[in-house]
Each structure stands twice: as structure tokens, then as C-alpha cells.
Amino acid sequence: MRELEGKVALVTGAGGGIGRAICRKLSSLGVLIAAVDNRMEPLQNLFEEINYHGGKATMLVGDVSSRYDVNFVISGCLRAYGRLDILINNAGINPTTPQWDSIPEKEWDDVFAVNLKGPYYCMCGASTPMKDAKWGRIINIGSIAGKTGGLLSGLHYCASKAALMCLTKNFARILAPHGITVNAVAPGIIETDMTRSWPEDGKNSYLKENPLGRMGSADEVAHAVTYLASPAAGYVTGEIMDINGGQLMD
Numbered sequence: 001m002r003e004l005e006g007k008v009a010l011v012t013g014a015g016g017g018i019g020r021a022i023c024r025k026l027s028s029l030g031v032l033i034a035a036v037d038n039r040m041e042p043l044q045n046l047f048e049e050i051n052y053h054g055g056k057a058t059m060l061v062g063d064v065s066s067r068y069d070v071n072f073v074i075s076g077c078l079r080a081y082g083r084l085d086i087l088i089n090n091a092g093i094n095p096t097t098p099q100w101d102s103i104p105e106k107e108w109d110d111v112f113a114v115n116l117k118g119p120y121y122c123m124c125g126a127s128t129p130m131k132d133a134k135w136g137r138i139i140n141i142g143s144i145a146g147k148t149g150g151l152l153s154g155l156h157y158c159a160s161k162a163a164l165m166c167l168t169k170n171f172a173r174i175l176a177p178h179g180i181t182v183n184a185v186a187p188g189i190i191e192t193d194m195t196r197s198w199p200e201d202g203k204n205s206y207l208k209e210n211p212l213g214r215m216g217s218a219d220e221v222a223h224a225v226t227y228l229a230s231p232a233a234g235y236v237t238g239e240i241m242d243i244n245g246g247q248l249m250d
């Protein structure tokens with residue numbers, strides 16, 4: 001896919017399982033990476049890996065739930081590359097709170113701040129250079145839990161992802177006249193640090209209902225994101241693409 005060569009992608013949550021896979025995949029196609037995470041160490045490892053394979057990356061430490069930090073990382077990307085073509089809103093948190101009726105107030109606020117307000121700030125900030133270029137691709141990482149109500153995730157997480165998938169459609173309408181498409185993917189259970197600590201019996205009962213009978217990989221999410229980022233997806237906007245092994249067919 002040479003048509004993505006030279007484009008610039010800002011990927012949030014780049015230090016985690018799905019974020020790294022997206023950075024690796026896009027970098028292998030010649031995309032210049034602005035990798036954002038609130039943890040420095042995994043960003044450093046990613047930087048070394050991308051450099052080793054001949055790619056180009058800049059690392060930006062920031063908390064997506066802070067408008068100040070988002071402005072800082074977007075200016076950092078523009079300073080490094082002079083443009084911003086692709087935004088991947090991937091940073092997310094999923095605290096495992098067993099009690100649905102006693103979720104602490106701070107945890108509610110944190111989940112919505114990272115999973116919903118963060119993508120909102122990033123879309124607002126990234127849309128300015130994209131509008132100037134009259135071209136842009138935004139991909140939000142939603143979740144099957146936002147469609148089904150979830151079984152293994154907290155209800156605050158499910159609600160934040162449902163809202164993010166709605167926000168995707170709002171922004172798809174707002175930014176379409178500027179040549180910017182806005183889509184989301186809704187992964188099922190993907191093997192990353194986020195799901196590694198989940199109880200095995202919970203995962204097994206979920207997988208019993210899964211036609212493909214397995215968890216997905218971060219690379220499989222990265223492939224779908226790459227398609228949505230590409231010029232080939234030029235007529236796709238406001239779409240929520242399932243990547244769930246057939247767990248939910250809607």
C-alpha cells in the first residue's frame with residue numbers, strides 16, 4: 001500500500017498492545033509515526049523498534065484526558081513533521097470493577113475522561129491541520145462492549161465506548177465537507193495487557209459463543225485500522241467496523 005507512504009499518523013495509547021501493532025503496521029508502509037502515551041518506557045521501546053526497522057517515529061508523552069497535553073502533543077507532531085494526516089484514538093482504560101452498583105466516582109470520571117473526552121480533544125485538535133490539507137483520516141477504537149453492554153467489562157467502560165462510537169458519527173458528519181473521514185473499529189476480545197489479567201473462566205465462556213472460537217490479535221485490529229486510514233477507504237465514513245470473530249453480527 002504505497003499510497004500511505006509519507007503520511008503522518010498520530011497514535012494515542014501507542015505503548016499498549018493494539019497501539020504498538022498499529023504503529024508497527026503503519027510504519028512498515030512508510031507512514032511517519034507520532035506515538036503518544038502517558039507512559040514513557042513503552043514509548044522508548046517502540047521508538048527503538050521502529051528505528052531499527054528503518055521507520056521514522058517521534059515520541060510524545062501526554063495524557064489524552066488533558067486538553068493542555070493534547071494541544072502539546074499535536075503541536076509536537078506538527079513541529080516534527082509539519083503535517084498530521086491520520087489520527088488513531090486508541091488510548092483507553094478498562095478498570096475491572098466487579099460491583100456494578102458501587103463504582104467509585106473517580107473511576108467513572110477517569111474512564112470517561114480517557115475513553116471519551118480524550119478522543120474528543122484529539123479530534124478537535126487534529127481536525128485543524130487536516131482541514132487545511134483538505135484530507136484526513138480519523139479512526140477511533142471502540143469496542144464490542146459498547147454495542148452489547150459487555151459481559152466482562154465494567155458498565156462505565158461499555159457506556160464510554162458506546163458514546164465514543166456515537167461521537168464517531170457526529171464527527172463524520174461535521175468533518176465530511178473537509179475531506180476528512182471518521183470511522184471506528186469495534187474489537188471483540190483481543191490478546192493484550194488489558195485482557196491478559198481477566199479471569200480465564202470468563203474469557204472461556206465468552207469464547208464458547210464465538211464462531212471463530214478464539215481471541216483476536218492486535219495485528220488483526222491494526223490491519224482493519226490501516227484499511228480505514230488508506231485512500232482506498234475514501235467513501236467510508238461514520239462506519240463502526242466489527243473485528244470480533246463473529247461474536248456479534250449486526
Ligand SMILES: NC(=O)c1ccc[n+]([C@@H]2O[C@H](COP(=O)([O-])OP(=O)(O)OC[C@H]3O[C@@H](n4cnc5c(N)ncnc54)[C@H](O)[C@@H]3O)[C@@H](O)[C@H]2O)c1
Nearest residue numbers: 013015016017018037038063064091092143189190192194
Ligand atoms: N484488548 C481488548 O480486548 C480490547 C477490545 C476492544 C477495545 N479495546 C480498546 O483498544 C484500545 C487499546 O487497548 P489495549 O488492549 O491495547 O490496551 P493496553 O492497556 O495494552 O494499552 C492502552 C494504552 O493506553 C495508554 N493510556 C492509558 N491512559 C492514557 C492516557 N490518559 N493518555 C495517554 N495514554 C494512555 C496506556 O499507557 C497503554 O499504553 C483501548 O481503547 C481499548 O479500550 C481493547
